[in-house]
Amino acid sequence: MRTATTAAARRRTRNLVLAAIAGVGVAVWVFPVLWGLLTSFKTERDVLAYPPAVFFTPTLANYREVLFGASSILPNLWSSFVVATAATALTMLFAIPAAYALGRLRYPYKRASGFYVLVTQMLPPVGLIIPYYLVLQKIGALDTYVGLAVIYLTFALPFAIWLMVSYFEDVPLEMEEAALLDRAGRMRALWHVILPQVRGGIAVTTIFVFLNAWNEFLFAVVLGGNRVRTVTVAMFNFISVEQTQWAKVAAGAMLAMLPVILIGIFAQRHIVKGLTVGAVKGGGRR
C-alpha cells in the first residue's frame, strides 16, 4: 500500500517536472508568435508603449490596411502561392522518381550520383544570385513566375530527393517483388504499391518544399519585381527608410503564416505517420 502510494507520488512528480520542462519549451517557441499576434492588433502607439501593454483596445486597422490599403499584400499572397505551388509541383514531379531510383535501382555510379545531388546543396545561395540573375535576364525570365519557380526547383530538388530516399528504402523490398511477380511493370509497381507506402514521406516533403518556397526572401527580392513580388518581399516594404511600421509588419506576418498553418493542420495526420513509418516497420532496409 505504502510503496504503491510513493510510486504513484513519484510518478506524479515526474510528470509534473516533465510537463514544466515541456511548458518552458513550448513557451519559448510560442512567445514570438504570440507577441507578433498581439502586435498585429495594436496601434503604432501601443506597440511602443512601455511597459508593454498586455491589455489594450485591439484594432483591426492594421489588417484592413495590409489587406485593402494602398499597399495591400493580397496580390503578393497570390504571387507567393503561385510560385510556391509551381515550385513544389515541379519539385515533386522530379524528386519522386529520382528518390525511388536512388533508393531502389542498381546502376553504375549510384553512390556518386547521390553524392552529387548533395553537393549542389553545399553552395551558399548568395553566391548564386548573380549567375542566376544573368541567366534569367538572358532568357527573359526575370520577374516571371516561371523564372522564380525554376530557381526554387534547383534548391528544393536535392533536398526533396534526400528526404524521400530513406522513405523509399524503408518500403519492404518483398512488396515490390510481389508486385513485379504479378506482372506489374516498374512504373505500375511504383504507382500502385510503393507510393501508397510512402504517402507520409511525400506529404512531409511536399510541405517542407512548399514552406521553404513560401518563406524565401533573398531570391524573391532580386529575381522578382513589380509583376512577381512575393509576400515576404512585400512585408519587408513595411520597414521603410522613414519608419518601421511594426504593427503592419506583424499583421502581414500573421497573414503570411496563415496558409502555411492551415496546410500544416490538414497535413498533420500524414506528417505524424510519415515521421514514424520507418520506426514501426523496419527490416526493409537493404
Next chain:
Amino acid sequence: MRNNETKGPAKPARRRVIKQGAALSAAGLLGPVLSSSVFAQGDDLAPYKAARINWRQAEGQEITVAVIPASYFENLISLQPQFEALTGIKLRFEKVPPGQIRQKAVLDLSSKTGTYASHASDPMYYPLYVANKWVEPLDTYLNDASLTDKAWFQFDDIIKAWRDANSMNSKPYGVPYDGEVTVQVYRKDLYAAKGLKAAATLDELVANAKALNDPANRMYGIALRGFAGAGQNMYIYPSILKGFGGNWGSGGKVVVNSPQHVAALTWYVDTLTAYAPPAVRNWNWPDIADAFSQGTLGTYVDAHSSAAVINNPEKSKVVGKIAYATWPKGPAGQCATSIWNWGFPINAALNDKQKKATWLFIQWAACAETQARTSWKFAGPAKRSGINRVSLWKSPDFAAAMKGMGDNFIPAALDSLEHDTDVDWRPRVPQWPAIGDTMGTAVQAALVGQKKPKEALDEAQARIDQIMKG
C-alpha cells in the same frame, strides 16, 4: 479652370476637399484606396508647359524607375498620370526595399539589362557607376536646348551640396530628387527645465546629455546610430570625424586610422557608452526616432526627415516639445552634415530614345513644380520635407507646411545645408560599398567594447588596403 489650383479664389474650396479627404483617410478603410483619385493634386499641366521644350518628343516610350517604399516617393508615384499625360511616355515605378535597391541597381547596370531606366540612387555609388560608365553624364542633357529649358528648370537652384554629391569630376551624373540634412533634435521642455541650451560644440552636447541622463527613470541623454552598416553608423561617424578635423586620405589611398579617426571614434564610443540606452548599438534611425517619440531621449542627431515620425500624433508623446539646432562643432571648429540625397541617374544601357524619355522624367521629377506638388501642394497627409531647391526651402508655403515640426526646423536645416557641407564627407571611391561595410563593422566593434577604437581602426585599415588593391 486652369491654374486655379495654385492661385486664385478656388483655393479655399480645394482645401476643404482635402480636409474631407483627410478625414476619410483617418476613418480608415477607404482613405488609402481613394488616395490616388480623390486626392487629385490638380492635374493642371500649364506650369510644365511653360518650359520651352517638346515634352512629347519621346512619346510612346516605356520606362521603369526603381524607388524605395517611402512617402516622399509615394507622393511622386501619385503624380505618375500627370507625367504620362504631359509626355505620352509610359512610366512604371518599382518599389524595392531600401536594403536591396543598391544591389538590384548594380546587377541591372553591370549586366546592361536596361531594366531600370533610372533608380533612386545612393550618392556614394556614383564613383562606382562612373568608373564603369554605367550611367550617363548629364551635362549634355542639361545643355541641350531641345531637351532642357535651362531658364525654366533652374538646375543651379537645386541644393549645391546634393548636386556636388551626385557629380564626379564636376560633371553631374544624378539629379537630386529628395535629400536629408543632419540636425540636432532636442526636447526643449527638458532643456528649459534644466536651464540647458542647444549645444554649439560636441563638448556641450556631452554636457547636455550628462545633465539629462537618468536611466533609473528611463531617460537617456543622447542617441546616435549604432547599428553597423554603410548607411547606419557610417552615416553618423563621418560627421564626427569631420568635427575632429579628420579626412579620408587622398590620392587613391583611403586612410581610416589617423589620430583624428581614433579621437572621433573614441568620442563616439565614450559618449554613447555613458549616456545612451544600452540597445543603441543595434539602433538605426527609426529606432532612435521611436525612442525619442516615447519621451525616453533628451537629444539625438540625425536626419531632419525624422521630424515626421517624432511629430506623428498617432505615435508620439512629445509633439510640441521639440526643437532643432545644427550639428555641434567639433574640436577642429567645424561640423559636417550628411550630404545624403536620393538622385536619379540615366542608365547608359538604354537606347537614345529611352534616354531622352528618362531625362524628361528626371526633369519633371526634379523641377520646382513637381517638388511643390509632392510637398506642400500634396493633398495627402505626408508633406515631403526633403525638397531639392533652395528657393523652395525659403518659400513661405514650405514654412507653413513645416510649421508643426517644432522650433527652428527650417533655419537649422538651411544653415547646415549652406554652411556645414563637405562633399568628401565619406570616401568617394568606387570601392565605397566594401569600405562602408568594413568601417561599419569596425565602428560597431568599438562601440560594443569588443575592440579598442585604435585597434578596430587599424584592423579596418588593413582590410581596406586589401580592398583598394583589389
